Amino acid sequence: MQKLSVKxxxxxxxxxTEDIELLFETASNFKEVINRSIKKVPSLRDITIANIFFxxxxxxxxxxxxxxxxxxADVVNFSASGSSVKKGETLLDTVNNILAMKVDMVVIRHxxxxxxxxxxxxxxxxxxxxxxxxHEHPTQGLLDAYTIxxxxxxxxxxxxxxxxxxxxxxxxxxxxxxxxxxxAEVMVCGxxxxxxxxxxxxxxxxxxxxxxAINWCDVxxxxxxxxxxxxxxxxxxxxxxxxxxxxxxxxxxxxxxxxLVMHPGPINRGVELSSDVADSxxxxxxDQVENGVAMRMAVLYLLAGTTD
Amino acid sequence: MRKRIIIDSQLMNITLERLCQxxxxxxxxxxxxxxxxxxxxxxxxxxxxxxxxxTLLKKEIPLGRLDVTFFRDDFRRKDAPxxxxxxxxxxxxxxxxxxxxxxxxxxxxxxxxxLDAMIAFGRPASVELFVLVNRKYxxxxxxxxxxxxxxxxxxxxxxxxVRFTEQGEKxxxxxxxxxxxx
Numbered sequence: 001m002q003k004l005s006v007k008x009x010x011x012x013x014x015x016x017t018e019d020i021e022l023l024f025e026t027a028s029n030f031k032e033v034i035n036r037s038i039k040k041v042p043s044l045r046d047i048t049i050a051n052i053f054f055x056x057x058x059x060x061x062x063x064x065x066x067x068x069x070x071x072x073a074d075v076v077n078f079s080a081s082g083s084s085v086k087k088g089e090t091l092l093d094t095v096n097n098i099l100a101m102k103v104d105m106v107v108i109r110h111x112x113x114x115x116x117x118x119x120x121x122x123x124x125x126x127x128x129x130x131x132x133x134x135h136e137h138p139t140q141g142l143l144d145a146y147t148i149x150x151x152x153x154x155x156x157x158x159x160x161x162x163x164x165x166x167x168x169x170x171x172x173x174x175x176x177x178x179x180x181x182x183x184a185e186v187m188v189c190g191x192x193x194x195x196x197x198x199x200x201x202x203x204x205x206x207x208x209x210x211x212x213a214i215n216w217c218d219v220x221x222x223x224x225x226x227x228x229x230x231x232x233x234x235x236x237x238x239x240x241x242x243x244x245x246x247x248x249x250x251x252x253x254x255x256x257x258x259x260l261v262m263h264p265g266p267i268n269r270g271v272e273l274s275s276d277v278a279d280s281x282x283x284x285x286x287d288q289v290e291n292g293v294a295m296r297m298a299v300l301y302l303l304a305g306t307t308d
Numbered sequence: 309m310r311k312r313i314i315i316d317s318q319l320m321n322i323t324l325e326r327l328c329q330x331x332x333x334x335x336x337x338x339x340x341x342x343x344x345x346x347x348x349x350x351x352x353x354x355x356x357x358x359x360x361x362x363t364l365l366k367k368e369i370p371l372g373r374l375d376v377t378f379f380r381d382d383f384r385r386k387d388a389p390x391x392x393x394x395x396x397x398x399x400x401x402x403x404x405x406x407x408x409x410x411x412x413x414x415x416x417x418x419x420x421x422x423l424d425a426m427i428a429f430g431r432p433a434s435v436e437l438f439v440l441v442n443r444k445y446x447x448x449x450x451x452x453x454x455x456x457x458x459x460x461x462x463x464x465x466x467x468x469x470v471r472f473t474e475q476g477e478k479x480x481x482x483x484x485x486x487x488x489x490x
Contacts, residue, residue: 003388029375029392038428041378071378301378305389 003306008120008127009299011136012177020181024146026298027291034070034293044073047304049105050098053130054080054091057109059265059289060130060139064107067296076103091115092122099125105304108132126303134168134229140264141174143295145182147288148219151260156183161213164223164245164272167194168230171223171264176202189213190245193234194225210245214255221262222247222272238271248274252282260284311469315458315482323457327438328360330455331407338369340433341405346422347375347393350410352472353440357409372397374408376421395425402430407455411470413439416451441468441482458482 004019012020033041049068053061061077068075078098080086085094095106105126108116113133120127131137149155160179166172166188179186180203187205188195200206207213214220225241235241252259261273261283269275277283315323335341338361345354351373358371377392408422419437426432440457446464460468466484471477 002391026392029377029394032395033378036428040428042424043378043383046384302389305383307384307387 004302007303007306008116008129009138009303010116010120010127010129012138012141012174012181013136015138015177015181017181020142020145020178023142023295023298023302024149026302027142027146027294030070030297030301031291031294034290034297040070040072042072043301044068044071044304047104048074048076048102049107049300050076050078050103050125051130052078052095052098052106052108054085054108054110054115055131057130059292060109060137063289063292064128064130064139064296067293067300070293071297071300073105073300076101091118095119095123099123105300128299128303131170133170134173135170136174136177137170137264138174139292139296139299140171141178142299143288143292144171144175144221144262144264145178145184146295147262147284147291148179148184148260149182150287150291151284152218155179158184158219159187159217160184160219160221161187161189161207161217162221162223163189163210163213163247165194165225165234166190166199166223167196167234168226169223171221175221176204187213187216191235191241210247211251211254214247214251214259217259219260219262220247221264223264224266224268225271242271246270246272246274247277249276249280252277258282262288264288311483311485313481313483314460314468317479317481320480320482323440324356324360327440327455327457328357328364331357331361331438332364334436335405335407337365338367340403341407342370342372342399342401343407343409344372344374344397344401344422344426346408346410346418347373347377347395349412349470350408352474353411353470354409355474356472357438370399372399374422374425376418376425379421379425381417381421397429400430401426401432403433404430406432406435407438408435409438411439412441412443412468413437413451413453414443414446414468415448417448419451420449440470443468460484 002022005016051064107128107130109130110132113135115132116127116129129138145155162172176186189207263285267273343354345351358369361369373396375393375395377390436454438455439453442453442456442459444461462484465487467487470482472480
């Protein structure tokens with residue numbers, strides 16, 4: 001019998017290494033389940049889960065919804081557009097109203113940092129953070145680390161470089177925490193304007209030269225430029241960004257070694273990643289998506305199974 | 309830990325030998341029959357049986373491993389979920405005669421979950437249940453075994469433990485221990 005040390009999945013930061021290992025093991029079991037002809041197991045049949053998305057999402061929402069359905073949970077979806085949020089309802093009121101309809105778990109994405117933490121303090125349901133502003137996106141961090149383990153055998157001792165818009169990325173932070181807990185070396189690489197000022201305090205290497213970073217790493221996790229979060233200009237133009245920080249076949253060939261290329265999606269083709277790389281055998285982007293469903297099943301299963 | 313051995317390694321060998329003969333009696337050359345071990349503890353037993361059968365019949369007997377954790381009916385009724393194991397079924401169950409294998413039959417709930425879990429892999433022609441130990445008068449659901457190594461009538465407060473050398477023991481044995489001593 002094993003359980004997570006946490007009641008909610010708010011971030012990777014407060015997970016133990018053993019938690020991550022338990023999640024990996026459980027995800028492997030679920031990966032086998034979702035590759036069967038009948039992909040469904042009855043574990044969560046008495047649980048209702050609300051997916052509350054205050055921000056846009058395709059992959060994460062679909063992935064959570066599929067994970068919930070594969071576990072036989074009842075699912076309700078809510079997105080901020082077309083809801084009473086537009087009429088001025090507060091977050092707590094919205095969620096309390098949804099909980100009054102007898103919901104056991106809440107998967108929440110919100111543009112504000114700490115929104116899931118706030119909910120975890122004030123309501124009884126179990127909370128899963130599906131991305132809070134520029135803070136954390138724990139299930140993405142878990143599935144990225146899981147994919148690295150699956151492809152390279154282990155995460156420990158591997159060199160992983162995260163490229164691009166680190167400043168606005170919740171994926172970067174969750175990845176850094178997850179990879180460090182599992183013993184990987186982490187580097188970030190991007191234009192200086194898109195790197196947080198105190199990023200070195202997290203114990204990561206910082207590199208401004210794309211080619212040097214590529215030469216160093218075993219795994220390149222490439223992030224999207226989050227134009228929607230950028231209120232000021234951080235670089236002159238997308239064209240210039242892609243010239244200096246776009247990863248293409250030429251850059252990879254120069255490194256003269258096998259590099260695993262990852263991307264949490266959605267890809268801006270031709271900006272941070274060229275099509276010949278995104279579609280090459282180095283890219284494991286679609287494996288990440290498949291593992292995402294298995295990982296989210298593991299998260300929901302282990303959280304739901306732990307009774308207070 | 310005080311334990312009462314009810315089957316020692318010599319008797320274990322005799323019992324397994326007899327069970328294999330019974331299986332062959334019922335399934336002849338295992339033309340359309342497969343073995344399916346329930347994870348985790350049915351696996352050691354099933355591997356022994358498969359080895360013996362393969363030697364006796366001079367052919368490979370297919371063995372699958374089925375994990376029933378996600379199909380259990382006690383999920384969320386305990387402190388924490390049980391740990392899952394791998395399911396590996398390297399053949400189709402459709403129209404096969406399946407022999408489900410577990411070490412101890414107690415409440416029958418694990419076997420109920422196994423029947424559910426199995427359906428995801430096809431519709432078997434028939435399903436039989438093979439257990440090394442059948443605990444009597446303890447069933448919660450109407451499930452009975454077809455092949456039994458030993459019938460045991462023990463106290464509710466006792467636990468039956470089946471261990472093989474593959475699990476790091478010096479000798480195979482089946483023993484009874486009091487639950488509060490574990």
